[in-house]
Amino acid sequence: MAAFKLNSVLRRQLFVGRVAIVTGGATGIGGMITNELVTLGCRVVIAARNEDRLKEFATTVNKNTGHDLVYPIRCNIRKEEEVSELMSKTVKQFGKIDYLVNNGGGQFASQTEDISAKGWHAVVETNLTGTFYCLKHVYDKYMKKHGGSIVNIIADIYKGFPGMAHTGAARAGVENLCKTLAVEWAKNGVRINCVAPGIIYSETAEANYGQKGMFESQLYRIPAWRLGDTSEVSSVVCFLLSPGASYVSGNTVYIDGAQHLYKSTYEVEQHSNYPPPNYPTTEATTPKSKL
Numbered sequence: 001m002a003a004f005k006l007n008s009v010l011r012r013q014l015f016v017g018r019v020a021i022v023t024g025g026a027t028g029i030g031g032m033i034t035n036e037l038v039t040l041g042c043r044v045v046i047a048a049r050n051e052d053r054l055k056e057f058a059t060t061v062n063k064n065t066g067h068d069l070v071y072p073i074r075c076n077i078r079k080e081e082e083v084s085e086l087m088s089k090t091v092k093q094f095g096k097i098d099y100l101v102n103n104g105g106g107q108f109a110s111q112t113e114d115i116s117a118k119g120w121h122a123v124v125e126t127n128l129t130g131t132f133y134c135l136k137h138v139y140d141k142y143m144k145k146h147g148g149s150i151v152n153i154i155a156d157i158y159k160g161f162p163g164m165a166h167t168g169a170a171r172a173g174v175e176n177l178c179k180t181l182a183v184e185w186a187k188n189g190v191r192i193n194c195v196a197p198g199i200i201y202s203e204t205a206e207a208n209y210g211q212k213g214m215f216e217s218q219l220y221r222i223p224a225w226r227l228g229d230t231s232e233v234s235s236v237v238c239f240l241l242s243p244g245a246s247y248v249s250g251n252t253v254y255i256d257g258a259q260h261l262y263k264s265t266y267e268v269e270q271h272s273n274y275p276p277p278n279y280p281t282t283e284a285t286t287p288k289s290k291l
């Protein structure tokens with residue numbers, strides 16, 4: 001496992017006595033966030049659809065640390081009643097919810113015209129509506145009275161998201177919701193921020209695209225000329241949750257080796273289908289139309 005980025009004193013003390021919920025907290029980025037929170041002394045409820053994977057992850061971390069710090073609860077964030085139960089059970093079990101990390105989510109790659117209505121709804125319900133349910137119920141059941149800190153994992157949507165329009169739209173919705181709640185819930189002592197990962201390697205993330213090496217094939221689009229690793233996301237998430245970020249709310253941090261300022265993962269093939277320009281063109285500057 002890659003080294004954490006916080007210094008050793010903070011690592012021991014920062015989140016002792018705190019309770020966090022991490023959706024999707026047993027795999028990839030979420031798994032590393034859980035690990036780092038636990039290392040900082042936090043108790044963590046991990047929530048996702050695959051109960052076996054949640055239990056196995058919790059057992060491993062608890063065995064490694066010698067403490068029962070990770071607690072699995074099966075929850076499909078697309079189902080409001082399950083989300084409501086997740087929040088109630090956590091408060092019942094631990095008496096509080098200091099932190100929420102809305103990490104659970106995902107999508108599939110597709111040209112927009114090939115996305116079916118069912119596929120669109122699956123991605124929007126997961127990433128936007130599921131996040132809304134988590135926010136609404138953590139607020140109702142705990143943070144309205146006691147405050148707290150929230151981080152939403154979104155995606156690199158700086159230039160839209162050609163090739164994954166559904167997730168681009170959903171994550172933009174989450175980012176805007178974050179700005180709204182940073183204002184509406186400030187009076188309740190709630191801070192809320194987003195983290196936008198670029199291309200972050202984990203076995204589970206890459207497996208979703210069905211082709212090994214798919215992530216590595218994108219290196220030339222990243223100024224850093226390497227992929228991100230999951231600890232490079234978890235360190236920023238922990239910072240945003242922590243008192244170190246006590247005056248930070250409504251922001252998005254890109255963790256992408258500067259990719260949002262450079263190339264997207266989408267190629268536009270050469271064409272001549274735009275309305276012609278008013279300057280003189282030559283054969284060389286005017287490709288043949290493929291329409």
Ligand SMILES: CCCCCCCCC/C=C/C(=O)SCCNC(=O)CCNC(=O)[C@H](O)C(C)(C)COP(=O)(O)OP(=O)(O)OC[C@H]1O[C@@H](n2cnc3c(N)ncnc32)[C@H](O)[C@@H]1OP(=O)(O)O
Pocket residue numbers: 105106107108109110116118119120122123126155163198199200204205206208209214215218265
């Ligand atoms: C390009 C360069 C990249 C380069 C790589 C760069 C990528 C970096 C950026 C981002 C990286 C990440 O997010 S990595 C993390 C990735 N991890 C995940 O995505 C995990 C979670 N994802 C999921 O569970 C799924 O993707 C998601 C669609 C959200 C939910 O799926 P479910 O099966 O639970 O949903 P259901 O409600 O049953 O609906 C399924 C419908 O969705 C559609 N659907 C689902 N998968 C589909 C697919 N592969 N292709 C078409 N359509 C699909 C179909 O219409 C399905 O219906 P039927 O046809 O009837 O079946």
Ligand SMILES: NC(=O)C1=CN([C@@H]2O[C@H](COP(=O)(O)OP(=O)(O)OC[C@H]3O[C@@H](n4cnc5c(N)ncnc54)[C@H](OP(=O)(O)O)[C@@H]3O)[C@@H](O)[C@H]2O)C=CC1
Pocket residue numbers: 023024025026027028029030047048049050051053075076077078103104105106107126130153154155156196197198199200201202204205208
């Ligand atoms: N890796 C990357 O390059 C990037 C990742 N992201 C985002 O970061 C987050 C973490 O992804 P990553 O760790 O990389 O990939 P993973 O596929 O490992 O993680 C996705 C997690 O989300 C959970 N999840 C998905 N749908 C639901 C649901 N309906 N209810 C509850 N949990 C759900 C999954 O668990 P289960 O299947 O058991 O429900 C899984 O643990 C995702 O939102 C992803 O889209 C964004 C940009 C880039």
